[in-house]
Amino acid sequence: LRPLVMAGVVTAWGLRLSWNFWRKGGYSGGEDYRWAVVRDWFPGWRFEVFNFVFIYFFQQMEILAFSAPAVLALQSDAPWNVGDSVATVAFAVLLVMETVADNQMYNFQTEKYRRQRLQLPP
Structure with a gap:
């Protein structure tokens, strides 16, 4: 269940x-209009760092954090x-x-x- x-x-x-x-x-x-604003905050190579740290790394950790409880629950044999x-x-x-x-x-x-x-x- x-x-x-x-x-x-x-x-x-x-x-x-x-x-x-x-x-x-x-x-x-098309691209979300907010990305142009974000690129202005982090010009040049700084956007690439932001891209790696926030867009790639942080979002991957966020996905892991909200997926982990589901994985643990699915692996459990405990009844409802x-x-x-x-x-x-x-x-x-x-x-x-x-x-x-x-x-x-x-x-x-x-x-x-x-x-x-x-x-x-x-």
Whole structure:
């Protein structure tokens, strides 16, 4: 049961992120505009160092950190317990909260840009 639940929560989180990315135009191609700003912060070779330290190394460690508990849980022979149930319910609550927050931010940004386009006060 544990591997199935873990696959479900990972899939649910991934779907939330993918939906958000899609509705903000993330799959339309091109580079995220923020990378140009980051390159300005770290000109020349400094960006390559930043690229290695943050983009490569830090993100790999981050992936390892959030994947390790799943690997350990999958390797365990322990039966489903109260802790598993509490974690699953907590995840579901947090997923709903994040989804609500995503929608609030999307609506706020959409309205902000609409007002700017029409030259209305904020």
